[in-house]
Amino acid sequence: MKRGLALFISIFFIISLLAGCSSGEQANQAEAKTKDGKTVVNFWSFWGSETRRPIIDKIVKDFNNSQDKIVVKHTFLPWGDIWTKNLASVAAGNPADVVINDINTVAQRAKNNQAEDLSKYVDDSFKNEFYPHLWQTVLYKDKPYGVPFNTDTRLLFYNKTAFKEAGLDPNKPPQTWAELEEYAKKLDKKNGNRYERIGFYPLWGSIGASSWMASADGGKGFIDNGKLNINTPQKVKALKWLQGWKERLGDKTVQSFQADFGSQQANPFIAGKVAMWADVGTFYTQIRDYGKNMDFGVAQIPAYNDQSKHWADGGGFVAEVPKGSKHPKEAMEFIKYLTGEKAQKYWALKNYDNVANKKGAEAAANELSRQAKDIYKMSVDNLKVTNLYPTPVEYPDYQNRINPYIDNVMLGKVSPEKALKQAEEDVKKMKK
Amino acid sequence: MKPSQSVHVLEDKYIEKTSTAADTPTIAKKGLSKKTRENIWGYLFISPWIIGFLGLTLGPLLFSLAASFTDYNITSTMNFIGLDNYKQMFTVDTLFWTSLWNTLYYVIFSVPLTTAGAILLAVLLNQKVYGMKIFRTIYYLPAVLSGVAVYFLWMQLLSPSAGLVNTFLGWFGIDGPAWLFDPKWTKPALLLMKMWSVGGGMLLYLASLQGVSQQMYEAAEIEGATAFQKFRYITLPMISPVIFFDLVTSTIGAFQIFQEAYVMTENGSGGPSNSLLFYNLHMWNNAFKNFNMGYASAMAWLLFIIVMALTVFNMKFGKKWVHYEGGDKK
Numbered sequence: 118m119k120r121g122l123a124l125f126i127s128i129f130f131i132i133s134l135l136a137g138c139s140s141g142e143q144a145n146q147a148e149a150k151t152k153d154g155k156t157v158v159n160f161w162s163f164w165g166s167e168t169r170r171p172i173i174d175k176i177v178k179d180f181n182n183s184q185d186k187i188v189v190k191h192t193f194l195p196w197g198d199i200w201t202k203n204l205a206s207v208a209a210g211n212p213a214d215v216v217i218n219d220i221n222t223v224a225q226r227a228k229n230n231q232a233e234d235l236s237k238y239v240d241d242s243f244k245n246e247f248y249p250h251l252w253q254t255v256l257y258k259d260k261p262y263g264v265p266f267n268t269d270t271r272l273l274f275y276n277k278t279a280f281k282e283a284g285l286d287p288n289k290p291p292q293t294w295a296e297l298e299e300y301a302k303k304l305d306k307k308n309g310n311r312y313e314r315i316g317f318y319p320l321w322g323s324i325g326a327s328s329w330m331a332s333a334d335g336g337k338g339f340i341d342n343g344k345l346n347i348n349t350p351q352k353v354k355a356l357k358w359l360q361g362w363k364e365r366l367g368d369k370t371v372q373s374f375q376a377d378f379g380s381q382q383a384n385p386f387i388a389g390k391v392a393m394w395a396d397v398g399t400f401y402t403q404i405r406d407y408g409k410n411m412d413f414g415v416a417q418i419p420a421y422n423d424q425s426k427h428w429a430d431g432g433g434f435v436a437e438v439p440k441g442s443k444h445p446k447e448a449m450e451f452i453k454y455l456t457g458e459k460a461q462k463y464w465a466l467k468n469y470d471n472v473a474n475k476k477g478a479e480a481a482a483n484e485l486s487r488q489a490k491d492i493y494k495m496s497v498d499n500l501k502v503t504n505l506y507p508t509p510v511e512y513p514d515y516q517n518r519i520n521p522y523i524d525n526v527m528l529g530k531v532s533p534e535k536a537l538k539q540a541e542e543d544v545k546k547m548k549k
Numbered sequence: 550m551k552p553s554q555s556v557h558v559l560e561d562k563y564i565e566k567t568s569t570a571a572d573t574p575t576i577a578k579k580g581l582s583k584k585t586r587e588n589i590w591g592y593l594f595i596s597p598w599i600i601g602f603l604g605l606t607l608g609p610l611l612f613s614l615a616a617s618f619t620d621y622n623i624t625s626t627m628n629f630i631g632l633d634n635y636k637q638m639f640t641v642d643t644l645f646w647t648s649l650w651n652t653l654y655y656v657i658f659s660v661p662l663t664t665a666g667a668i669l670l671a672v673l674l675n676q677k678v679y680g681m682k683i684f685r686t687i688y689y690l691p692a693v694l695s696g697v698a699v700y701f702l703w704m705q706l707l708s709p710s711a712g713l714v715n716t717f718l719g720w721f722g723i724d725g726p727a728w729l730f731d732p733k734w735t736k737p738a739l740l741l742m743k744m745w746s747v748g749g750g751m752l753l754y755l756a757s758l759q760g761v762s763q764q765m766y767e768a769a770e771i772e773g774a775t776a777f778q779k780f781r782y783i784t785l786p787m788i789s790p791v792i793f794f795d796l797v798t799s800t801i802g803a804f805q806i807f808q809e810a811y812v813m814t815e816n817g818s819g820g821p822s823n824s825l826l827f828y829n830l831h832m833w834n835n836a837f838k839n840f841n842m843g844y845a846s847a848m849a850w851l852l853f854i855i856v857m858a859l860t861v862f863n864m865k866f867g868k869k870w871v872h873y874e875g876g877d878k879k
Contacts, residue, residue: 197816201837208623229840230625372727373710440624513839517644517819524822528732546641 159213165193212439214448220433227257233438265473268433269397270503277412279392290416304392317393324395338506347541356533398496431503617847634847648831667750692748732824786872
């Protein structure tokens with residue numbers, strides 16, 4: 118009796134193990150079509166927050182109601198996890214049909230066979246619906262492997278009350294690096310040795326050393342058309358300039374201010390601790406929601422000098438069809454809706470986000486009013502001077518190689534000249 | 550000696566009895582010896598584990614060994630490239646050396662510190678003082694809290710100007726460092742955090758301390774031994790098997806440090822000047838950010854060899870100082 122039971126349990130375990138492997142497959146095939154014959158398109162995004170989830174769910178619902186052949190099923194996966202999961206499912210040959218992914222690494226995935234070539238579904242008129250600098254980023258060997266969804270750009274937010282207090286004209290924000298420095302010094306407020314307010318610090322906010330270095334170098338990033346462009350005289354100058362800020366304010370001040378923002382309880386610009394702040398356009402909503410009655414202005418990021426442009430850098434996300442999707446055609450139908458004027462305008466208005474579709478962005482700008490409208494328009498106009506720095510397929514790891522050198526320069530451990538020279542050599546060695 | 554002998558006798562009798570009664574007829578029936586049948590049953594019972602081990606552990610393990618000699622990138626390529634991954638590690642990838650150095654630094658400091666800390670705490674908590682159970686609970690609590698939440702808590706505690714640690718140091722006129730923002734202090738900061746959660750090890754030591762026979766202490770006291778002598782010549786040897794176990798497992802664990810650094814450096818960027826870029830973090834970045842799964846597999850196997858060598862060394866060297874009450878059983 119007991120032996121019979123043991124045998125039964127062992128066999129049960131073995132069978133359930135084997136069954137576990139196959140039942141998943143069956144479930145997926147069953148899900149491919151609904152009972153009324155509609156094709157199911159599985160859509161993965163990381164937009165699970167209270168604000169974003171209802172917006173994307175509404176877009177999905179509108180699409181499902183707009184036609185009777187496809188049903189989109191939206192699954193939320195946490196930021197970061199979504200891409201490892203996508204990778205694993207592509208490798209297993211069982212991916213979703215549409216995934217939201219990072220715009221700067223589309224070519225990486227195209228090269229590594231992780232995304233479908235979409236060229237047969239798009240024509241020139243479709244392509245022209247998007248900002249050209251974004252479309253450029255989704256190409257690999259001249260073929261698109263994703264469709265731009267949203268993007269961003271950097272602007273300078275400045276505290277007008279602080280400007281008045283420091284005797285500066287609140288309607289004349291700094292235009293060049295020299296002016297930025299001059300204004301910042303005036304805006305610093307000290308109590309003994311302690312800073313109560315810092316005018317500006319170039320590495321705070323949504324901007325980094327690489328942005329300033331590219332801005333000084335005519336908008337060119339570390340890798341320009343496949344050529345290494347790291348150790349250039351202009352980038353060395355920019356790095357020295359950044360070092361100057363740190364030296365003037367002192368390590369201690371910078372570190373302690375920075376650690377305090379780390380807790381993300383109150384944004385230092387909104388709290389009045391920093392008078393000028395570089396951030397993405399969406400930052401406006403934070404001021405709107407948490408900085409009641411704050412008197413502030415918005416300007417372009419100051420240019421290297423009065424002959425150069427107000428370069429800014431951007432990023433964004435694309436909708437992709439993972440390699441091996443069972444319904445690429447239907448997936449593309451949904452992507453076209455997602456990146457079409459109507460959905461893009463809705464997303465832009467609800468999120469105050471820069472969207473990739475030109476008409477969608479303009480329609481959203483027209484519907485906003487007062488300061489919200491002005492700032493949104495400015496962010497849309499700023500896309501003209503916004504550069505994206507997609508990760509080149511030959512140098513997937515280049516940022517991780519360069520960043521420690523820049524850190525060391527900022528810590529005063531090594532000179533900018535030497536650091537950039539070594540960084541370029543390091544990146545060169547890692548070429549794939 | 551006597552009682553145990555009698556147990557053996559009893560057992561033997563029992564086994565004799567059962568075997569004669571049950572087995573003779575079945576052998577005749579099925580033609581399988583008792584031993585074979587018991588083996589079959591044994592394998593059947595462990596079969597879920599065996600299948601799991603072969604399919605989910607050994608399979609991927611061997612696959613990663615094979616992948617370490619290829620340019621496997623998960624989705625498109627898998628070409629044999631010989632020892633190129635290993636060559637690249639030693640000659641080209643400067644971050645490999647950074648990560649190895651960071652990890653060694655962490656192992657060298659964290660293992661002795663946490664071991665000594667746990668023993669010290671266990672000895673203190675083994676005293677007979679009123680309310681000791683409350684103290685034991687308090688010291689053990691951090692070991693119960695889950696990782697990520699604790700890391701966030703420590704990021705706040707270690708904040709240079711507003712953090713509790715530097716505020717505390719300030720009371721003594723010490724100008725605390727910038728901890729996680731200063732590459733010189735990031736690893737000490739991590740060690741400090743680890744020291745806070747020695748409660749897990751402490752519990753093991755506490756259990757073994759309670760097992761040390763009071764008779765030995767009494768005998769030593771009669772001979773006039775000091776407290777330190779008692780600790781050195783009785784306590785330490787008696788708990789040495791637990792120290793050994795803790796040493797081996799925490800060395801292996803320390804080499805695998807990942808979570809702390811991943812959470813505390815913004816998704817694995819490695820911290821200021823890559824001072825928290827640990828071996829496993831660099832490996833993870835290669836595998837899942839750069840899709841260099843072949844290279845990452847090679848890194849994993851090198852780490853395996855390093856850890857294996859250290860463990861073998863520990864095992865060999867351990868014989869010199871670990872004292873087993875029942876003699877050295879091989």
